[in-house]
Amino acid sequence: MTMPMRRRPPDRLLGGACRSRRHACAACALLAGLLAACGAPRPACPPAPAPAPLPPAPEPGEAPIVRVLVLESDRAFTVSVPRARVFEAAGDGWTPVFEISGTFAVSRAGDGVRLRQRGGRSHDALALEIRPDAGGLFTIEDIPYRGILQARPGGSGIAAINVIEIDDYLKGVLPSEIGHLGDGLFEAYRAQAIASRSYALSKLEEKRGELFDLRSTVMDQVYRGVRGENARASEAVDATRGLVGTWDGEPIRAYYSSCCGGHTADIRVGWPWKTPYPYLEGVRDAPPGENRSYCAGSGHFRWEAKWSGTDLARILQKTLRSELGEVVRPFNILRDIRIDSRSASGRAAAITVVTDAGTWRVEGDRIRWVLRPDSPTGPILRSTLFKMETRRGGGRVRSVELIGGGNGHGIGMCQNGSIRMAGLGMSAEQILGHYYPGIAIGKIYR
Ligand SMILES: [Zn+2]
Numbered sequence: 001m002t003m004p005m006r007r008r009p010p011d012r013l014l015g016g017a018c019r020s021r022r023h024a025c026a027a028c029a030l031l032a033g034l035l036a037a038c039g040a041p042r043p044a045c046p047p048a049p050a051p052a053p054l055p056p057a058p059e060p061g062e063a064p065i066v067r068v069l070v071l072e073s074d075r076a077f078t079v080s081v082p083r084a085r086v087f088e089a090a091g092d093g094w095t096p097v098f099e100i101s102g103t104f105a106v107s108r109a110g111d112g113v114r115l116r117q118r119g120g121r122s123h124d125a126l127a128l129e130i131r132p133d134a135g136g137l138f139t140i141e142d143i144p145y146r147g148i149l150q151a152r153p154g155g156s157g158i159a160a161i162n163v164i165e166i167d168d169y170l171k172g173v174l175p176s177e178i179g180h181l182g183d184g185l186f187e188a189y190r191a192q193a194i195a196s197r198s199y200a201l202s203k204l205e206e207k208r209g210e211l212f213d214l215r216s217t218v219m220d221q222v223y224r225g226v227r228g229e230n231a232r233a234s235e236a237v238d239a240t241r242g243l244v245g246t247w248d249g250e251p252i253r254a255y256y257s258s259c260c261g262g263h264t265a266d267i268r269v270g271w272p273w274k275t276p277y278p279y280l281e282g283v284r285d286a287p288p289g290e291n292r293s294y295c296a297g298s299g300h301f302r303w304e305a306k307w308s309g310t311d312l313a314r315i316l317q318k319t320l321r322s323e324l325g326e327v328v329r330p331f332n333i334l335r336d337i338r339i340d341s342r343s344a345s346g347r348a349a350a351i352t353v354v355t356d357a358g359t360w361r362v363e364g365d366r367i368r369w370v371l372r373p374d375s376p377t378g379p380i381l382r383s384t385l386f387k388m389e390t391r392r393g394g395g396r397v398r399s400v401e402l403i404g405g406g407n408g409h410g411i412g413m414c415q416n417g418s419i420r421m422a423g424l425g426m427s428a429e430q431i432l433g434h435y436y437p438g439i440a441i442g443k444i445y446r
Contacts, residue, residue, distance in 0.1 A: 061445055061446050062445055062446070063165045063166055063167055063241075063242070063445045064165075064166050064201060064204065064445065065163060065164065065165055065166070066163075066164060066165075066166050066169050066200055066204065066213050066214055067150070067161050067162070067163050067207075067211075067212040067213045067214070068161065068162045068164065068169060068212060068213065068214045068215070068216050068223055069159060069160070069161055069211070069212040069214070069215050069216060070140060070143075070145065070160050070161070070162045070216045070223070070225070071140055071141065071159070071160035072154055072155065072157065072158075072159050072160075073157050073158055073160075074108075074156055074157035074158075075107075075157070076105045076106060076107035076108075076158075077105070077106055077107075077140060077141055077158070077160060078103060078104070078105055078106075078140070078141060079103070079104050079105075079106055079130065079138055079139065079140055079149060080102065080103045080104075080138065080139040081100065081101065081102075081104075081130060081132050081136065081137075081138040081139070082101055082132070082133070082136055082137075083099065083100075083101045083132070083133045083136065084099065084100055084101070084130045084131055084132040084133060084136065084138065085098075085099050085100075085130075085131050085133075086098055086099070086100055086115065086123070086128060086129070086130055086131075087128070087129040087131065088123075088125035088126070088127070088128055088129075089125060089126045089127035089128070089129075094129050097123060097125075098123070100115075100117070100130070102117060102118075103117075103118055104116060104117050104118070105118070106128070106151045106158060106160070107158060108153055108156075108157055108158045109124045110124075111126065111153060112124055112125055112126045112127065112153060113125060113126075113127060113128055113151045113152065113153060113158055115128055115130075115151070126153075127150060127151065127152040127153070128150070128151045129148055129149070129150050129151075129163075130148065130149040130151070131148050132148075137226060140160055143224065143225045143226075143227050144225055144226040144227065145162050145164070145172075145225040145226060146164055146165075146168045146172075146225070146226060147162055147163055147164030147165065147168060147169075148162070148163040148164070149161070149162060149163075150162075150163055152211060154211060159211060159212070161211065161212045162216075162223075162225070166197060166200060166201070167197075167237050167238070167241055169200065169214075169223060170193055170196055170197055170200070170237045171228075171229045171233065171234045171237050172223045172224055172225050172226065172227075172228040172229055173196050173221045173222065173223050173228065174189060174192055174193060174196065174230075174233035174234075174236065174237065175228055175229065175230045175233050176221075176222035176223070176224055176228050177192060177196065177221055177222055177256075177415075178192045178415050178418075178419075180230060180232075181232065181233075181419065181422075183232070184422070184423060185419055185422045185423055186232070186235075186236060186422070187421075187422035187426060187427050187428045187431065188415075188418045188419045188421070188422035188428075188431070189232060189233055189235075189236035190236045190239060190240050190427075190428035191413065191418050191422070191428035191431040191432055192236070192256075192413075192415070192418070193233075193236045193237045193239075193240045193243075193428075194240050194243050194244065194245055194254075194428060194432060194441065195245065195254040195256055195412070195413055195432065196221055196254070197240070197243070197244055197251075198244045198245040198246075198251045198252045198253075198254040199220075199221065199251075199252075199253060199254040199255070199256075200213070200214060200220075200221070201244060201251035201444075202250070202251040202252060202253045202254070203220070240428070241443075241445075241446075242443040242444055242445040242446055243441060243442070243443055244441070244442065244443075244444050245432055245436055245439045245440070245441050246439060246440050246441070246442055246444075247277065247278070247279055247438070247439050247440075251444075252277065252279060252436055252439055253275070253277055253280070254412055254413065254436065255267075255280065255409070255411045255412035255413075256411075256412045256413035256414070256415055256418075256435075257407070257408025257409050257410055257411065257412070257413075257414065257415065258298070258300065258406075258407040258408040258414075258415050258416060259295045259298040259300040259301060259383075259406045259407040259408060259414060259415070259416040259417075260285050260293075260295055260385075260406050260408075260410045260414035260416075260417060261293075261295070261300075261301060261302075261383055261385040261404070261405025261406025261407075261410065262284070262285055262286070262293040262295070262296075262301070262385075262405055262406070263282060263283070263284050263285055263345035263346065263347075263385070263410075264282045264283050264285060264345070264410050264411065264412065264413075264414055264435060265282050265343070265345065265347055265365075265384070265385075265409060265410030265411045266280070266281045266282040266343050266344065266345060266347075266411075267280035267281065267411050268281070269282075269343035269347060269349045269364060270347070270364050270365040270384065270409050270410065270411050271364055271365055271409070271411065272363060272364050273364075278438065279436040279437055279438050279439050280411055280412055280436070281437075282343070282344070282345045282410075282411075283434065283435060283437060284345075285414050285417045293417070294414065294416070294417035294418075294420040294421055295406070295414050295416035295417040295420060297416070297420060298407070298416040300382055300383075300405075300406060300407035300416075301405055301406065301416075302403070302404070302405050303382055303403075303404050303405070303407075304401065304402060304403050304404065305371070305373045305381065305382075305386075305401070305402045305404065306399065306400070306401045306402070307373075307399065307400050308398070308399055309334055309396055309397040309398045309399055309400070312334060312337070312371075312397065312400055313331075313332075313333070313334035313355075313397070314376070315371075315372055315375065315376050316334065316353060316355075316370065317330065317331065317376075318376030318377075319369060319370045319371075319372055319376050320353065320360055320362070320370055322369075322376075323362065323366050323369050323370050324360055324362070327360075328358070328360055329357040329358055330357060331355035331356050331357035331358065332355075332356055332357075333355060333356040333395070333396050334353070334354075334355055334396060334397045335354040335355055335356065335395060335396055335397065336352075336353075336354035336390070336392065336397060337351060337352070337353050337354070337388070337390055337397060337400060338351065338352055338388070338390060339351050339388050340352050340361065345385075346385055347383075347384040347385045347410070348367055348384045348385075348386060348388075349363065349364065349384075350362065350363045350364075350367075351367055351370075351371075351388075353370075364384070365384060365409045367381070367384050368380045368381040368382070368383065368384060368409075369381075371402075381402075381404075382404060382406065382407045382408075383404055383405065383406040383407060383408065383409075383410055384410070385404055385405045385406050385410065386402040386403060386404030386405070387402065387403045387404070388400065388401070388402055389401045389402075389403075412435055412436065413431070413432070413435040413436070414435065417435075418431050418435070421434065429441055
């Protein structure tokens with residue numbers, strides 16, 4: 001199965017807070033210089049990417065269907081359904097085979113899949129589709145889902161794909177992606193619904209020939225079926241039905257992350273390996289003429305990270321290799337580490353690591369995967385918006401201290417900022433217009 005190229009996950013809204021108010025203020029002061037650079041001249045915009053065809057819709061005006069990978073397993077998995085029709089793949093379509101009710105095991109069988117009722121019949125096919133009766137749910141491993149289940153061979157095992165109308169999918173996404181919001185923050189739910197819908201639709205065309213459109217993890221958007229729903233988020237999905245952010249008439253690739261630290265990131269700096277959509281060049285996240293950022297109340301707005309030279313060397317020995325590959329030779333001594341260049345918004349655009357076995361450069365958001373605070377496999381660094389202080393002595397790095405801001409890749413909508421803007425009385429349209437400048441918002445299905 002094809003993995004999306006170097007896609008980095010949108011970060012969750014995490015708990016935690018600055019260690020002390022004094023620390024937060026000191027950190028703010030130190031980062032102020034970085035953020036002051038926000039007004040610096042910006043590089044010229046690249047031309048807008050060529051428009052892709054519109055996402056497929058079953059009938060003009062009807063809601064698109066998305067295919068979401070909900071489980072990928074080398075072992076059999078269990079499906080329960082009150083009543084459903086089973087179809088098998090035949091040519092380009094599906095042929096009905098029988099009706100089922102109860103609990104079944106789905107497993108790989110040669111180049112295809114097998115459906116077996118406990119103690120009962122079994123059926124093999126190249127692929128199977130289980131279509132619950134109208135309004136019915138199916139359950140995989142105790143998680144109920146709306147829509148249809150496709151079971152297909154995938155990799156060495158089996159893939160469970162939920163084929164579902166996009167708005168039903170979004171209802172299972174919103175609470176996992178932006179949390180449970182109070183009544184005064186409904187516009188943040190509406191903004192998230194429009195952003196998540198736009199993101200999903202923007203993926204459909206490029207995934208058309210593949211097994212599925214979206215993963216149900218942070219690789220795309222976290223989707224937990226009916227178990228992930230709540231009433232208020234579902235209301236926001238219904239209230240925005242069909243509404244999509246567009247650029248040149250196409251759904252926008254609406255990336256978002258938890259907290260931008262005061263300025264959202266430029267995609268050309270964070271993910272130089274991805275399409276540089278012009279609405280993702282980064283914005284200052286504060287009301288015009290004011291200093292306090294919309295996301296300043298987040299516990300991630302300012303943070304710090306520290307390593308001894310030996311601890312950081314131990315981490316880099318593993319993380320550099322996993323990010324840059326075999327070109328990184330084993331080393332013993334970390335001689336230097338420094339920020340090479342910064343984006344206009346103050347983020348580290350590239351760092352250089354000098355060791356006794358070679359010098360390596362790490363660019364963009366990949367820096368977060370290399371500078372892990374605790375261990376080579378622990379959580380990644382919260383953001384690339386940081387100031388670095390390196391103490392050197394005796395030909396090696398003695399310690400490194402970062403004072404940083406924000407949590408996540410920082411590209412597109414800042415969710416903490418969005419929640420604050422909603423709390424200040426702004427509409428979803430105003431929120432999205434702030435984070436994705438120049439987009440239009442329109443209804444593309446009824
Ligand atoms: Zn922000």
